[in-house]
Amino acid sequence: MISCTEFIPAYSELFKYLEKKGGKAAVAKYWDRISQEGLDNLHAEVSQNGLRGCWNYWSHALNEEAADFTQTLDEEKGEFAITMHHCPSKGRLLEETHLEPYEDYCLHCPALYKGLIESYGLKYEMDLSGTDKAACAVIISDPKIKG
Amino acid sequence: MEKMVRKASDNKYLHKDFHVGLNFGIGYIAKLHGDTAVVDYLREYAGVFHKPLKDAVMEYGLAALEDYFRKLYETEEAAADITFERSEDELRIFIKKCPAITHIRKSGNEIAPMFIETTRTVNEEIVQGTPYAFELITFDIDTGKSEQRFYRREAAK
Numbered sequence: 133m134i135s136c137t138e139f140i141p142a143y144s145e146l147f148k149y150l151e152k153k154g155g156k157a158a159v160a161k162y163w164d165r166i167s168q169e170g171l172d173n174l175h176a177e178v179s180q181n182g183l184r185g186c187w188n189y190w191s192h193a194l195n196e197e198a199a200d201f202t203q204t205l206d207e208e209k210g211e212f213a214i215t216m217h218h219c220p221s222k223g224r225l226l227e228e229t230h231l232e233p234y235e236d237y238c239l240h241c242p243a244l245y246k247g248l249i250e251s252y253g254l255k256y257e258m259d260l261s262g263t264d265k266a267a268c269a270v271i272i273s274d275p276k277i278k279g
Numbered sequence: 280m281e282k283m284v285r286k287a288s289d290n291k292y293l294h295k296d297f298h299v300g301l302n303f304g305i306g307y308i309a310k311l312h313g314d315t316a317v318v319d320y321l322r323e324y325a326g327v328f329h330k331p332l333k334d335a336v337m338e339y340g341l342a343a344l345e346d347y348f349r350k351l352y353e354t355e356e357a358a359a360d361i362t363f364e365r366s367e368d369e370l371r372i373f374i375k376k377c378p379a380i381t382h383i384r385k386s387g388n389e390i391a392p393m394f395i396e397t398t399r400t401v402n403e404e405i406v407q408g409t410p411y412a413f414e415l416i417t418f419d420i421d422t423g424k425s426e427q428r429f430y431r432r433e434a435a436k
Contacts, residue, residue: 133379133423134397135351138328139297145324146304153312162307170303173296191283196294200287206280220292230330 140221147234156236163243171248178252186212186249186272197221210277214270223266238263241270293356298379299386306391317393318400325404336409341370344405344429348372368431377423390420402427 134142150158177185187205194201200218204211225233242258249256249272259269308317335343345363352361355378364371379397383390395418402413406429416426 133351133377134301134401135355136295136297136301136379136382137292137354139294139301141328142301142324143304145327146308146320149308149320149323153316162304165307166300166303170300187281193294193296195285195290196292196296198287198290198292199285202282202284204280204282209280218287220287231327 144234210274219266295382321400325401370429372427380423
């Protein structure tokens with residue numbers, strides 16, 4: 133058994149394996165498949181609850197992942213935001229001295245979530261400029277409210 | 280406005296849906312590249328990730344493996360589902376049910392046929408290049424109940 137606490141290194145190595153088999157396009161294709169078929173809970177939350185569904189989904193996931201984060205939901209403003217102070221996944225990959233993280237590891241997040249979120253009429257924006265320190269930020273907004 | 284602020288130390292790191300993610304990945308590779316690709320991938324993963332454990336096996340022998348698996352099941356909150364019998368040349372592991380398979384099924388997903396390799400191939404790779412070998416004696420894909428053994432290679436003769 134690969135423990136769920138050992139999944140992130142397995143995930144990173146899977147991206148490397150797929151890239152070796154078929155280049156970056158093969159990795160992108162895999163992420164696209166996950167986005168379409170592997171995130172049923174997020175699809176259900178966003179389709180039924182919109183921005184509140186994003187809050188529900190990431191509240192569960194980020195707490196179980198023991199992330200160091202701040203998230204806010206402003207329904208009047210039409211905005212849900214995550215500030216990831218220290219991502220447990222990227223952080224783990226950076227801490228393990230015997231592992232070399234997949235070079236585009238952090239790109240899996242927008243690849244998985246942007247298309248999915250925007251298919252429900254919301255807007256997904258991500259700042260990946262701090263990923264060398266396992267930090268990032270996401271803003272999901274509702275254009276119908278935010279304008 | 281609602282606000283949630285969490286430190287890493289506020290929660291235990293145990294996101295069981297990652298088991299579902301791994302099962303999805305195993306099924307994806309098998310479908311796209313074939314069963315041997317799953318084995319190749321898991322060998323590459325285990326070869327890299329488990330290097331420190333392999334080093335520990337070289338230094339401490341089967342005790343290092345027992346210690347690793349005991350802690351793994353404690354982390355998964357399934358300590359009662361694993362027992363060990365260890366002699367100088369053999370470590371037998373008895374799994375009542377696998378926490379990964381239990382969670383994947385509970386989530387309403389089918390187990391990828393090649394999911395068994397996350398035990399067999401990974402454990403084989405952990406002891407590759409050491410004086411020990413691995414054998415998956417029994418494995419029930421419905422529950423993950425299994426009997427496994429690591430043994431000293433020359434002791435098998």
